[in-house]
Amino acid sequence: MAPKVWHATAMIDDLLARIAEFHRSRTPFPEFPMVAEVLDVLDEVRSPPTMPHRPRLDVVRHLATVAPTGADLAVDAIIEEFVRVGVDLPWRQTASYVEVLNADYLANYGYVQLVGPVPAIIEHPTVRVGLGLWGPGLFYPLHEHPAEELYHVLFGEPSFGTNTDEWRPAAPGDAVHHRPWQRHAQRFGDTPTVLLYCWVGDVASDAVLVGRGNDPSRV
Numbered sequence: 387m388a389p390k391v392w393h394a395t396a397m398i399d400d401l402l403a404r405i406a407e408f409h410r411s412r413t414p415f416p417e418f419p420m421v422a423e424v425l426d427v428l429d430e431v432r433s434p435p436t437m438p439h440r441p442r443l444d445v446v447r448h449l450a451t452v453a454p455t456g457a458d459l460a461v462d463a464i465i466e467e468f469v470r471v472g473v474d475l476p477w478r479q480t481a482s483y484v485e486v487l488n489a490d491y492l493a494n495y496g497y498v499q500l501v502g503p504v505p506a507i508i509e510h511p512t513v514r515v516g517l518g519l520w521g522p523g524l525f526y527p528l529h530e531h532p533a534e535e536l537y538h539v540l541f542g543e544p545s546f547g548t549n550t551d552e553w554r555p556a557a558p559g560d561a562v563h564h565r566p567w568q569r570h571a572q573r574f575g576d577t578p579t580v581l582l583y584c585w586v587g588d589v590a591s592d593a594v595l596v597g598r599g600n601d602p603s604r605v
Contacts, residue, residue: 397471398433398500398507404463405500405515405582408538411460418563420534420586427501427513437507440476445496445519448578449473452519452541458559461540465580468517468540472498476507480592487527494521497583503590514585519578520544526572531593533585535564542579547571569596 406428409421449472454462477496484492495518499506502514514533517540520526537546539560545553546562548570556562564570566587 401467408460424584431508443477443496444493461558514589518581520574524574528571529593530569532588536584537562538582540580543575544579545573
């Protein structure tokens, strides 16, 4: 039986445009050298005519409590469009995480890979762009990947750590950069968290959990 698909003409074009506008709004521009490569791709790609159907993940329920805050118009523009179309997008979870993280974590985590290697909505070999959503109070265990990564906080108040005990709190609009193979972890606050992520380089390899202390329970 052929996989189910739905009509999606231009479904994420506005979302991609708002992400590009957000990156251009940062001061100074570009914030990091990798942003230029990401913007070249965002300016080029367009929504496919169809997208594969995927079962809706439990985490999507948290979109109901995500809303623009008024603190940053460029951030709000992404959030507004993400909330509008997010329920109908193909949500994913990293395959290796599903094997080891507990049911509570998996019920409160998921991401939409807009651009990147298959199975992204728009295929691209050297850039990943997507949006991740986490429920309140989660601890994202220490992990690593070969791609260079730039996070921007769009909603929530997460904290970011590396392989030390130091944690950096972040708020909407803040950027967090990780070098290839730099180990990092996140703690999420009392509200859902939405993160915009961009990867460049070796984007074909997913993140993997590493080291000790990877307790996937709530903190």
